[in-house]
Amino acid sequence: MDRADNPQAIAVGRWSLGEITGRSWFWPVTALALIFLVDAVVSPGFFSIRIVQGRLFGSLIDVLYRGTPTALVALGMAVVIGAKGIDLSVGAVVAIVGAVMTNLIHRDMSPPLILALTLGTGVLCGMWNGFLVAILDIQPIIATLILMVAGRGVALLIDEGLIVTFRSDFFSAISTGEFLTVPSRILVCAGAFLALWVVLRRTALGLFIESVGANSAAADLAGINARLVKIAAYTLSGLCSGLAGVLICGDIRGSDSNNAGLFIELDAILAVVIGGGSLAGGRFFLGLTIVGVLVIQGLTTSILVSGLPAQYNMIVKGAVVLIVLLLQSRRLRQSVVGVFLRRSS
Amino acid sequence: MTEAAAPRVQLLGISKSFPGVRALENVDFALNAGEVHALLGENGAGKSTLIKIMTGAVRRDSGKMLLDGEPVELGSPAEARALGISTVYQEVNLIPTLSVTKNLTLERQPRRFGLISWRQANQRARERLKRLNLDIDVERPLASYSVAIQQLVAIARALEEDTRALVLDEPTASLDAREVELLFGILRDLKARGIAIVFITHFIDQVYEISDRISVLRNGRLVGTAPTAELPRLKLISLMLGRELERTEAARASGATVAPGEPILAVEGFGRRRYMGKFDLRLRAGEAVGLAGLLGSGRTETCKLVFGAVRADSGQIRFNGKPIAIRSPRQAVRLDIGFCPEDRKAEGIIPELTIRENIVLALQVKRGWLARLPHDEQERVAQAMIKTLGIATPDADKPVGQLSGGNQQKVILARWLASKSRILILDEPTRGIDVGAHAEIVALIRRLCAEGLALLVASSELDEIVAVSDRVEVLRDRRKVGEIAGGDVTRENIIHMIAGG
Numbered sequence: 001m002d003r004a005d006n007p008q009a010i011a012v013g014r015w016s017l018g019e020i021t022g023r024s025w026f027w028p029v030t031a032l033a034l035i036f037l038v039d040a041v042v043s044p045g046f047f048s049i050r051i052v053q054g055r056l057f058g059s060l061i062d063v064l065y066r067g068t069p070t071a072l073v074a075l076g077m078a079v080v081i082g083a084k085g086i087d088l089s090v091g092a093v094v095a096i097v098g099a100v101m102t103n104l105i106h107r108d109m110s111p112p113l114i115l116a117l118t119l120g121t122g123v124l125c126g127m128w129n130g131f132l133v134a135i136l137d138i139q140p141i142i143a144t145l146i147l148m149v150a151g152r153g154v155a156l157l158i159d160e161g162l163i164v165t166f167r168s169d170f171f172s173a174i175s176t177g178e179f180l181t182v183p184s185r186i187l188v189c190a191g192a193f194l195a196l197w198v199v200l201r202r203t204a205l206g207l208f209i210e211s212v213g214a215n216s217a218a219a220d221l222a223g224i225n226a227r228l229v230k231i232a233a234y235t236l237s238g239l240c241s242g243l244a245g246v247l248i249c250g251d252i253r254g255s256d257s258n259n260a261g262l263f264i265e266l267d268a269i270l271a272v273v274i275g276g277g278s279l280a281g282g283r284f285f286l287g288l289t290i291v292g293v294l295v296i297q298g299l300t301t302s303i304l305v306s307g308l309p310a311q312y313n314m315i316v317k318g319a320v321v322l323i324v325l326l327l328q329s330r331r332l333r334q335s336v337v338g339v340f341l342r343r344s345s
Numbered sequence: 346m347t348e349a350a351a352p353r354v355q356l357l358g359i360s361k362s363f364p365g366v367r368a369l370e371n372v373d374f375a376l377n378a379g380e381v382h383a384l385l386g387e388n389g390a391g392k393s394t395l396i397k398i399m400t401g402a403v404r405r406d407s408g409k410m411l412l413d414g415e416p417v418e419l420g421s422p423a424e425a426r427a428l429g430i431s432t433v434y435q436e437v438n439l440i441p442t443l444s445v446t447k448n449l450t451l452e453r454q455p456r457r458f459g460l461i462s463w464r465q466a467n468q469r470a471r472e473r474l475k476r477l478n479l480d481i482d483v484e485r486p487l488a489s490y491s492v493a494i495q496q497l498v499a500i501a502r503a504l505e506e507d508t509r510a511l512v513l514d515e516p517t518a519s520l521d522a523r524e525v526e527l528l529f530g531i532l533r534d535l536k537a538r539g540i541a542i543v544f545i546t547h548f549i550d551q552v553y554e555i556s557d558r559i560s561v562l563r564n565g566r567l568v569g570t571a572p573t574a575e576l577p578r579l580k581l582i583s584l585m586l587g588r589e590l591e592r593t594e595a596a597r598a599s600g601a602t603v604a605p606g607e608p609i610l611a612v613e614g615f616g617r618r619r620y621m622g623k624f625d626l627r628l629r630a631g632e633a634v635g636l637a638g639l640l641g642s643g644r645t646e647t648c649k650l651v652f653g654a655v656r657a658d659s660g661q662i663r664f665n666g667k668p669i670a671i672r673s674p675r676q677a678v679r680l681d682i683g684f685c686p687e688d689r690k691a692e693g694i695i696p697e698l699t700i701r702e703n704i705v706l707a708l709q710v711k712r713g714w715l716a717r718l719p720h721d722e723q724e725r726v727a728q729a730m731i732k733t734l735g736i737a738t739p740d741a742d743k744p745v746g747q748l749s750g751g752n753q754q755k756v757i758l759a760r761w762l763a764s765k766s767r768i769l770i771l772d773e774p775t776r777g778i779d780v781g782a783h784a785e786i787v788a789l790i791r792r793l794c795a796e797g798l799a800l801l802v803a804s805s806e807l808d809e810i811v812a813v814s815d816r817v818e819v820l821r822d823r824r825k826v827g828e829i830a831g832g833d834v835t836r837e838n839i840i841h842m843i844a845g846g
Contacts, residue, residue, distance in 0.1 A: 204714040207702060214697040221654060221692055222760065223678030223710040282697035 067297035074271040076240030083233040084213040084281025085140035092151025094261025097245030099158035102255035111170035122242015130231030155257035165254035175250025214282030351414035353541040359408035383556035387805040401425035429509035441488035493524030586807035615660035621646040622824035628799040635814030636803035643823035644803035683761025687772040696746030701727040707764035730759035751782030
């Protein structure tokens with residue numbers, strides 16, 4: 001609970017070990033470094049980046065490329081979790097957004113307008129969740145479960161129960177194209193990250209979200225409109241999922257309501273938690289959430305390049321996630337350090 | 346002392362600390378067979394901790410407990426119950442949707458061939474209720490009965506054939522007068538059977554009606570035990586409200602003259618049905634108004650109504666002479682009103698955020714979310730406040746949850762001072778704060794007042810009220826019963842008014 005009462009502070013230079021390991025960034029970053037280190041040993045070419053047909057190419061780029069949709073969803077999830085909520089509907093929002101986008105493309109509207117309407121759909125979904133949680137006071141897990149279940153139904157209705165495909169140069173370019181040799185979706189994600197950071201950290205919105213997440217009653221008495229803040233958090237999550245949906249559907253060039261973004265909420269929640277976010281709310285870390293996504297995606301890619309049979313993927317992933325989470329627990333660390341200290345003394 | 350005269354339950358030198366709080370200090374308590382013993386004290390005085398120790402829910406740090414003269418160690422409420430000590434907690438801990446029978450036989454259902462025999466269970470439930478002379482349909486759900494009956498069922502559940510001591514924590518809190526009579530009838534009956542009863546309440550009238558002896562706790566110490574007949578009302582109330590700040594009281598008299606200007610905030614006929622009776626209140630710059638009264642008299646309610654945390658359903662507010670409405674804390678904050686709530690942990694601090702973030706929060710709220718206070722500016726504001734209020738911390742970036750109670754209180758004060766509040770509402774500003782910091786906070790309140798803030802201070806510590814207030818509003822049973830001003834602000838006058846003399 002209390003950093004200051006850590007009885008075992010081992011000094012390393014001018015920083016104590018406890019101080020470094022207690023930093024929120026330490027364990028996620030260490031985990032990512034270790035995964036990459038193993039990759040470098042197992043597959044020597046892991047870090048080599050070439051330009052093939054005017055496009056960056058390599059395992060590292062692949063990790064970034066594949067992690068992008070999850071990263072977008074996870075960023076929104078981090079904000080919602082910071083407000084002591086959770087958003088289970090993100091996968092369903094991806095499906096709805098995909099169906100809306102596909103439908104609009106078939107109506108021959110101008111692509112930027114389609115993009116705006118599509119993202120607007122994501123925003124509406126987020127506001128719906130926010131309304132259920134903040135105004136109707138439904139527990140977040142239940143409130144977002146509603147859209148999680150019903151959302152895919154809505155998407156299927158729009159698609160009339162079919163997998164609808166499309167051709168659109170605009171959306172293919174956003175999702176699978178490249179810009180100055182860099183895959184464009186990585187740029188889209190970087191842009192979204194930057195925009196979110198500005199909205200949350202260069203305004204007071206982030207502080208308000210964290211206040212409401214940590215102690216809603218106290219935030220209310222300090223004059224914060226807790227309801228509005230919660231709605232804002234879910235709306236941001238809806239927008240992020242919407243953008244992820246655009247990338248996912250642009251990739252498969254169609255809307256697959258049953259499978260688009262399936263289980264993405266689980267990876268997103270995991271990424272937030274690996275990045276040091278607590279489901280008890282009160283803090284969110286955008287940068288570390290991205291690190292969390294890279295840990296998950298890095299693992300998946302590593303298992304592929306290592307030649308390990310793909311069926312080990314899930315088990316290894318689960319084991320690594322468990323280890324990272326255990327390492328993040330200050331109490332566990334302290335008791336382990338305590339055992340060593342007792343032995344040495 | 347003969348064996349027969351040994352108290353049923355005797356607690357000797359009991360102490361108990363929780364992290365950061367000394368809940369009980371060297372408390373002696375004796376409960377005799379066949380008596381109703383009222384245990385009184387304000388919130389946080391240590392009543393619940395004491396009964397939890399007596400009933401095995403909390404372990405004492407030091408001290409002894411004797412049951413009929415024999416030393417006992419209680420590891421759990423179940424062990425206490427096996428020894429004949431039962432409790433009925435304030436919140437009826439029964440399951441309203443289940444039948445009376447199921448509630449009464451929850452732990453031990455009679456079984457036949459491994460299955461529950463409901464016929465036998467009903468029989469057993471009826472027998473239990475008969476001990477209280479209660480004859481009701483035991484198969485109906487508990488929720489279909491009145492609160493009073495539910496309360497009696499809870500007591501029936503607690504009472505075993507061999508119960509020696511029964512602890513009742515505010516059993517009358519939600520009962521009407523007739524129901525209270527019903528309950529008291531049963532208590533008298535139990536008493537006649539030699540059961541020792543601890544009765545916790547904040548209704549003074551009921552104490553005089555039912556109890557044989559009274560013990561008063563304050564700030565974790567036993568401040569007095571006496572037979573009810575020998576403890577007049579005035580004496581009791583002054584025991585409960587304490588006397589600890591005589592030095593500050595003397596200091597007050599020197600600077601007591603305030604030039605009364607026009608009120609910044611004038612409240613008329615404010616109130617809310619079933620919450621707080623209508624009251625008038627005037628707050629002026631440079632004047633501190635105290636809110637005095639016993640627990641449950643409406644101190645916190647008054648604060649919350651004025652701040653808009655609870656919406657009033659009658660009356661009006663004038664701010665600088667102009668009629669306005671305060672429907673939410675947000676509006677109050679915009680009018681430069683600040684509120685330090687009684688329950689600091691639950692409603693005051695935001696523990697995960699740093700001291701800096703906690704301090705700038707209200708200022709940031711006033712600026713709006715788009716106009717974020719730059720980091721350097723935040724740091725400057727926070728450092729200035731840390732210095733002015735003497736907040737003990739190495740830096741402003743420590744999570745506020747790690748500070749002591751007194752420093753947390755200062756952080757919340759800092760939050761409102763940093764946002765340039767002109768009116769401050771302080772509910773129990775020194776609750777749970779150690780003695781040193783206590784005097785410091787009181788001095789701070791005086792200083793703020795001298796600097797021209799308008800203050801409304803609610804406190805259960807009468808001496809604190811006397812020490813800080815220029816004017817005192819006295820509350821009783823959720824009504825304002827009077828006002829005392831200037832030189833008349835003394836303990837004695839306030840106690841007289843609270844007691845209704």
